[in-house]
Amino acid sequence: MESDPNALRDPYKPDMGDSELPDLECAICFxxxxxxxxxxxxxxxKHTxxxxxxxxxxxxSNQPDTIQCPLCRSYxxxxxxxxPKLANNSTVLSYLPSAMQHVYSIRFNRNKGKLQVKRVPSSVPIHTHTVSQSLDVGMPAGMQGSSGEGRERSLLMTILRTPLCKAFLMSTVAIIAVVLTITIIILQQKR
Known part of the structure; x- marks a missing residue:
């Protein structure tokens, strides 16, 4: 039986035939x-x-010790x-350029919502300038307040992490401190 090259691929089918190449992109973010x-x-x-x-x-997720497959819903x-210690798909890795077949050591800090590169092995060609050392993935589900307090705090923290906003905020606080100090001095001199 000959396969139809124009037939649509079944995204729920984890197994691939001998002639079929694996998907080289994530089915969630593409x-x-x-x-x-x-x-x-x-x-x-077997979904990747x-x-x-x-x-x-x-x-x-409210279940931090498991991950639910977005395709078949199995845990x-x-x-x-x-x-980061989940198994890598070695078949997919084998189709990547040879310089990308060695996987970096990554740490996942769920409480901070960060993925971080732990270390770059000396055997890997130095292109670390193109590799970000950390990635924000969001705040954990349990850390958000029921009244939206978590979202407001998260927005404030995002703003405060931005260098320009941080500089503006620090400048504003300094100006307010100077104005208050001058006001207090003037009020004391009037007495």
Missing amino acids: CQFNNVFNTPKVLQC FCLECLARMNIK TPLPDLGL
């Missing part, structure tokens, strides 16, 4: 897999997604050392 934050991770159901998307899903328990 970004190409790489060896850093978009490392192809395999769930128990990038580490970043799985981290974003885990952040929003995969996370390894003891966390999300």
Whole structure:
């Protein structure tokens, strides 16, 4: 029986035939897999997604020790050392350029909502200037207040992390402190 090259691929089918190439992009974010934050991770159901998307899903989940497949809804328990220790899809990695077949060591800090590169091995060609050392994936589901307080705090923290906003805020606080000091001096001189 000959396969039809024009037939649509079944996204729910985890197995691939001999002639079929694996998807080289994440089915969630459509970004190409790489060896850093978009490392192809395999769930128990054999579906593959990038580490970043799985981290974003885990952040929003009320079950931090498991990850639910967005395609088939089956659960995969996370390894003891966390999300980055899920198995890599070696087939997908083998189709990446040779420089990208070595996977970086990544740490996932769920409480801070960050993926971080732990270390760059000396055997890897130095292109660390193009590799971001950390990636924000959001705040955990349990840390958000029921009245929207978590979202407001998250927005404030995002603003405060921006260098220009931080400089503006610090300048404003300094100006207010100077104005208050001058006002107090003037009021004391009038007595």
